[in-house]
Amino acid sequence: MEQFFAALTLSAGYNTALVCAGAALLGAASGAIGVFVLLRKRTLISDAVSHATLPGVALAFIIAQVYFGSGRSLPVLLSGAALSAGLGVLAVDWIKAHTRLTEDAAIGTVLSTFFAVGMVLLTIIQSMSIAGQAGLEGFLLGATSGMLRSEALTIAVAAALIGLALVLRMKEFSLLCFDDGFAAACGYNVRWLDRTLLLLLLGIVVIGLKTVGLVLIIALAIIPPVAARFWTDRVPVLVAIAAGIGASGSYIGAALSASAPNMPTGGLIVLVLFSFFVVSLLISPVRGILAAALKHYRFQRIVHLRQGLLAIAHDEPVLEPLTRSILRRSGFMGGDGQPTRKGQSQARLIERDQKLWNLYREMYPEESHALADWSLKPIGKVLPADTVCLLEQELSPHVVRGGETGNGGAG
């Protein structure tokens, strides 16, 4: 526990601090870019991107080994990863555009075939008996303990660049996500916007490979935006929240993994992020489960109250226990099950309101069907005053309307 807090406050040694800071930056950048991928409804393309890095890593290793004598240089491996991931993205696009297969089949094909090629290359490397190949396994699940200052700096620079690109192009990306047809009509090149978005995603996946591994890096681009989506409907806020969730989740996960032996960083980061998601799902005031339950409870209360009062107005007994308890709590019904004086008068009001609503439905069937609040709220709060006035006149035919009868007589 002490070690965990020490890691959280960046005082558990230079290396741990480096890992935590690097992971936080990575989480922030991937959360931000993930927002647009989520809004574009292409979340799982990150799965294809991350799996498609493997053959590039393996091939770069072999080539560097054969020609330069050492294959462990990180920039070489990462550029190999970026190249093959780019090829993978293009392959997904090509399959989607030129064959009858859908995007999910294209993603599945690319991720499995590319990954299988990578696997075959890895087994070849294993049988080549070269020293230093152990580092390659780290790309599958990530290994942060050996993060160097230069790697952390690379992540920082890349995260900053990606953040900058997002801020500068936020308008275009939002347009692309919400209405790509309109974007095309406005003169934007939708295909290139899409490619730019995927290029940024690819950058994140590649720099995150070494830290969290190719299987789990996609979680960093999926979970924070999905969690952030519960809190807001505005794109800039969404990006900020997703980046915040990504950063804090990665930071806490990295600190946790530094505090105990045998704690895989990538796995812990994902679990912490998932706990953020669960919390958002539960308590978000906009779209959370708790908010929905509250809304449902309020709705139920309104309906039961209204039905109960209508029953009182028609001198019918109220038998439903929930209705009785709601009526009693509002003071409309006494302990003996008889309506109180207050209940009687409220029942008359509701009865008249219901009559007006019924009349409205008879006179304007289409409009009343389109109305979500039909007979839920007092009619005066939903419909404009002149409509209510008209309905009231219609309801009381003994009030003679001079103008109309005169016209009728003339006709």
Add this chain to the structure above:
Amino acid sequence: MDIFLQFDLPSILLGSLAALACGLLGNFLVLRKQALMGDAISHVVLPGIVIGFLFTHETSSLAMMLGAGGAAIFAVLLIEVIRRIGNVEPGAAMGVVFTTMFAAGVVILEQTGTAGVHLDVEHALYGNLESAIWLDAYSFSDLWNWQVLMTLPDSVRQLFVVNMLIIVFIIMFFKELKITSFDPLLSASLGFSPKWLGLSLIIMVAIAAVAAFTAVGSILVIAMFICPAATARMLTDNLKTQLFISGIASLSAGLFGYLLAAFGPGLLGHEFSVSAAGMIAVVAGLQQVLAMLFAPQYGVVMRRRRQRAHASV
């Protein structure tokens, strides 16, 4: 010949049967645009397998299978819950669930110290195709000898049973599967519940994935759920034909992939050992590329050629 029967044949059988189980069900996943369900399921079985292993401390035990199946069904339900309650897009819900469960599997694996000793993630990804051996076989006549056949590795016999189960499932519910895959609304109005059939399809997928996963690793499972079905989809419009083609494509990928992995490097004069599961997936991918390019009606090259012929007329 003994060596072929004892070492190569069981591996080929294992690879092909695993491919066939996934390849047949893959047709319906591809048609329903749920192709990535196979991907998700083959990731989420990891925690189930690890927990099953922790209970029994044996690899390839019944507990591991049960754990994996339980994890798969749990994941499917969780995806559904997140999608419904949280109003999250299906792909994103899937991504959240499968990465989290995979991460949980990795953490449990490392924490309990089973990693490296008995189980490791690489093994789960690559599978263990080459380890299948059939020491009781000496000649081809043994292939017709019931007693010797019963000495085939457990995993082969398991997969055989699973394949039978899948084929029976598809034949029994062919009409229903067809209607719900192509027109869920029509099927609902005719009285077949697309929801229940969809769930039983996913359960069959989980069974196939789990049986194949322990034998050949997750990557081959993912490839086989998609590639043979996509290959067949490029070649035909008839669902029955598509099922046959995907079955043939799965079996041929299993056979040629293994042969390429076992003898390919030797033919090239190298002493490499190549992952057979990976090679089978690569062959399946290549078959699909060929189909996408040269399929008579829907292939890209053939369509271009027809367009050019039209243009010149």
